[in-house]
Amino acid sequence: MSDNSSDECDTQHVLYKNRPEWSDITPLKQNDGEHPVAAIDYTEEFEDCFDYFRAVVQKKEYSERTLELTKTAASLNPANYTVWQFRREILKALNKDLNEELEYIGKVILKQTKNYQVWHHRRIIVEWLQDPSKEKYLTEKSLSEDAKNYHAWQHRQWVIKTYNLYDGELEYVDQLLQDDVKNNSAWNQRYFVVNNTTGFTQETLNREIDYTLGKIRILMENESAWNYLRGLLLHDKGGLSRNEKVTDFCETFYEQGNRSPFLLALIVDICSEKITNNGGGDGNNVYTSARAKELCNALATQYDTIRAKYWLHISETIENQANEQNSMDESSTTN
Amino acid sequence: MCYEMNQLHLEASESTEIQNLYTSKFWACNFKKDKFLRSNIKMCALPNIEFERDLHRKYLNRFLHHSMPSFLANMDTNRTVLAYFCIAGLDILDDLDKISEERKQQMIDWVYQLQVCNAEELVSGFQGSTTLNTMDNNNQNSTYKWGHIATTYSSLLSLLILGDNLDRVDRKGIVQSLRSLQLEDGSFKGAKEGAENDMRFVFCAAAVSYILNDWSGIDVEKMVDFVLKSISYDGGIGQGPDLESHCGSTFCAVAALALSNNLEKLSKDQFHNLRRWLLYRLDTGFNGRPNKPSDTCYSFWTGGALKILNAYQFIESDDNPQFVLMTQDRYGGFSKWVNSVPDPMHTYFGLAGLSLMNYENLKPLFCELNCTKEVHDRLMTIHNQWS
Incomplete structure (x- = not known):
């Protein structure tokens, strides 16, 4: 050339x-x-x-x-x-020869990693060649510079999805999370892989919950891991509140005095879900509106004060929810 | 969403003198001050930083009316977007009056010069710059002389802000061309060929349709479907399905739903989780993704989305302007982070973010379109004249 x-x-x-x-x-x-x-x-x-x-x-x-x-x-x-x-x-x-073009654009990308046009060019050349074999390496190289580069992740997801290259991806994600447990892009990629391969079967769900709780243990104040946990529970038939592994985990840490705002927020949401689902009616239920209110107050005044107004609003919403539920329960008993 | 202009500045090898006009080399070198700011960034008791209204006005005007240094040539195809950030920023500052009527008319004419009316190839819209324009193809269609959805959106807004009534806009042509940019999955690509597709362009398509008061260029149902499919497990919204939630794409998605009157398509849970995810973006300032540092532009992307979802009041606080003010440059303009280099985009979003905080009598915004309420009101009057 x-x-x-x-x-x-x-x-x-x-x-x-x-x-x-x-x-x-x-x-x-x-x-x-x-x-x-x-x-x-x-x-x-x-x-x-x-x-x-x-x-x-x-x-x-x-x-x-x-x-x-x-x-x-x-x-x-x-x-x-x-x-x-x-x-x-x-x-x-x-x-x-498009292989030469691939090599050229690869070099450009590594110098211009946050430019839409160069990644787009790469994608078209890969499509023309129908050869995705070098893409994982290129994105890994780019992600080794900035592990949260949106362009690199977008390209990687595209190539994995289009050419079914999921093999080894969970291991790669795990490596990134070992390097930085707060890497939200890696958590997102984990969800992407599981969702598009095994799906959230009970078995996978158990494995992923164990994995996530393990990561939360390393660092409680990690929004990414807590968000992933909530994402998993979207697929749990029992919702947020019926997975004993999760509730036990939360209660243990709470009793030990941990007050991570993410922990408290999850307990608040568990309370809210319980109230809507069964009116908090079962005898030894610890997820009551009174507890939600107390935790919202703690968040507002001590643990998440920049969102104080929000937590007070949530507290109010849950109280209204509980009152509604109670009056519904009462009317059904009187009838 | 960022244009990563900081990088452009830093990589540049221009003469120091010129560069200092546009950047804060002095500040960047002032180590003591840097250390002081960094150590204070997590504290509430910040030094009282004065808002340099006049310097911001000068900064934005400099980009509009004077030649930018050559190291900004990477912005060449986005000059209308740059112009929009400057014009819209001056509007928030209520400083457009200081530009003469003659100059305003020149600016309007310059924007119109970039309009492409090409119904045959379905590439009507506005170009981002005159890069492909010559004396020969003036006002004529020629190879690659295509509109781009993002520059069409920002050009229309610039015209409106400058007081134009959109009389010379080829409304029908633009709407027809829009139709050819929508893909099967409901998303939009930026231009006829050679441009990627994602949530940014979904927003641009919705905003253009709203401004032109004509939604026939969009299959709205498909568009809404794309937005809903892009909601992530954490409640936020990515640039597309499976992609990581991001405040830029979340704003685009929420604004597209609002402009097309489709916010109610969000389920109760989706609405709740989306608000929660956005509220969690408040840190020192606002960040764009969990566990990322705060960045000036997200005070608008996040704040604007929260406003549209009627949740901004939950985080209103007198402390909020502090982070944005700390990214103010001593020569005017705002930058992405404390102690980095300002650019027009972060300057606009800094001002827009401060306006959401009701700061210093900055003009209130109509977040859905990214302009002031006043401009939106005028658009409504224009719509009345059209009907």
Whole structure:
């Protein structure tokens, strides 16, 4: 391939207007009107490159030299989606080796990891090649720099879902959570994998609950893990309140004096669910509206004071819920 | 959602003099102050930081009327979006009056110059910049001269804020083109070719339809379905199904539902969990995802979504403006984090976030569209004239 003149190692950039092989093209100036807004003081290199870009786009010239030009244009502004679009059309027209393109865009991505256009280009090339074999490695490399990079995760999910590459993903997620138990992206990926493979069967649910409780034990103040636990309980027939493993866990830590706001919030929600489901009617039920009220107060005044107004609102809502339930129960007994 | 402009600044190799105009190199180098701010960030008793209204006005005007330094060339295709952040920010500051009528008209004409009316190829809308425009193809359709859904949205708002009545907008053409951008799953792609699809563009499609008062370009039922399928196990909403909840995408989803009158499609539980997830984003300032640091722009993305869901009052506090104020630059503008580099996007969202906190007489917002109430009122008057 001859289109490597704008690679990062090439420091001697020759302006297109000074290149003999471009002398047949009349560059086209940008027309920004008489009174531009949010104008940019382009460098000479930028202006020169895009003057030729405008000219060859109008001509729809698909050639080695225009392929090279798009590389320069993309290095000057990787967010220009038209440049990538034009580049793809050239690649197709010239029937280029897409493996080389994959290698090139991989390098660009690792320098521009938070740019929508470069990841999109990668995705299209993978689709054209129907070869997803290098994608996990690329995203892992990117995630090793920033383990929460949304673009990398989005690409990874797409490739896993499209080409059924779930094998080994749970182990990868586990590794990331060992590195950082607060990595919310990794927790999300865990849910994605389980949901799209085994689903939340009772067996999986038990395994995942054990796993999550283990992680919460490491760090109680971890919203991501508590959220995942709640996500699991969405699939538990008993809802939030009937999984003894979870309720025992909560009560043990509460009795030991733990006051993580996430722990208290879950107990509040368990109370709320119990009240709605059975009016708090069974004899040894500890999940009463009185307890919810007490915990909401504790959250509001001590453990989660920035959301004080919210917890007082929740307390009120639960009280109303309980009153409604009581009057319903009473009316059913009188009848 | 962020344009990661900080990175652009830092990577730039411009002359220090120019760069200092746009960034806070001085502040960044002032180690003592940095240490002081960092040690105070978790405390409530913060130094009383004065809101530099005048500097913000100057900062935003500088981007609008003067050439930006070349290291911002990465923003070249998003100039209308940048312009929108500056114009909308000045509106919140109630400082647009200080721009002459003549200049306002020039700005309106510049935006209209980017309008594409191309019903044949279904690419009507607004371009993000004049990058592809030459003297030859002026006001003519040509290769890749396509509207983009995000720049169409921000251009329409800029026109409205500047006082234009949208008389010259090709409403029918834009709505028809919108239809070709919706995908089978209900989401939208940004442009005819070469653009990804996600919740950002769902919001843009809904906002454009709302502004043009014409929903025939959207299969709303499919759109709502996409939004509901993107609700995550934790109650928040991602850029699409299976993706991690994020305040940017959550705002987009909630606003799209609100603008299309579909908030009631959220079940009671979904509504409750969504509000809870958003309220949990309040930390020192607002973060965009669990266990991520606070960032100025989420004071709007999160705050705006909470407003729409009628839950903002649960976290109202006199302390809330502090984080945003700490990201204020000494030369004007706001940045993502304390002690980093300002940019127009974070400046706009900083101001918008402060407006939600009823701070300093900043103009109140109509969050669903991301403009002031005043602009929305004027849009309603325009709608009346259309009908």
